[in-house]
Amino acid sequence: MGKVEADMNLMSTIQGESQSLNDYIKLFKAQVDVINANGGRAGYNPELYQEHLQRIRSELSVRTQDEWQALTKERRRETSRAAEKAATEEYLACLLLHNTDRKRYGAVFNRLAEDYVLAKGDKAKRDAVYPKDRVAMQRVLADFGKGAATKSKQNTPAADDGGDIFAIIASTRCCASDSALASRARCWRVGLRLAIGWRLMLGAGLSAAIAAIPASPESPKR
Secondary structure, three states: OHHHHHHHHHHOOOOOOOOOHHHHHHHHHHHHHHHHHOOOOOOOOHHHHHHHHHHHHHHOOOOOHHHHHHOOHHHHHHHHHHHHHHHHHHHHHHHHHHOOOHHHHHHHHHHHHHHHHHOOOOHHHHHOOOOOOHHHHHHHHHHHHHHHHHHHHHOOOHHHOOOOHHHHOOOOOOOOOHHHHHHHHHHHHHHHHHHHHHHHHHHHOHHHHHHHOOOOOOOOOO
16 A cells, blocks of 8 residues: 555656646656555556567667677666666656646746657657656756746836736647547647737737627527
């Protein structure tokens, strides 16, 4: 039961609205350490593990099972460990992003999701969309936070721009399947149109915005 609770604590580690990125990452890391210290493998996913194992074997020019067995036992163990580390880091990096505060980092979440969808058919490009470890993911989030803070200082007050458009399109926290990602990409575009409409209403007045809305089709005559 303790292992289950540790896994649940990691999955439910979600960044609070007033929690800094550094504090969130420290708490996330602590939950990972608890799992690993108790004999678990935080972030282990068998499918991701096999993908990374095949990648490393290909880099070693090991293409058949006979060639794999021809390696020393220690070399096979080292290769398996490297594949497991890469797989768990990739999983944890995505989970770290997934559980960030969407009001502040929803733009990163949605941009990466949309890039992933647009790269469909190009495996190399698609595999390069998401950062592959927590350090790289933290760098992406931190750089975005700095850019957002600078932009906020330069722009007009938040009351003039209708708020964070990504708060309008806060997506459900589901796995990165093609259908879910496509849905999030569509929501991003819908949210952008809503935000533009909100700006127009503030600038031109509510009456002008209402007048610009196309009239609904007339009911068919009986």
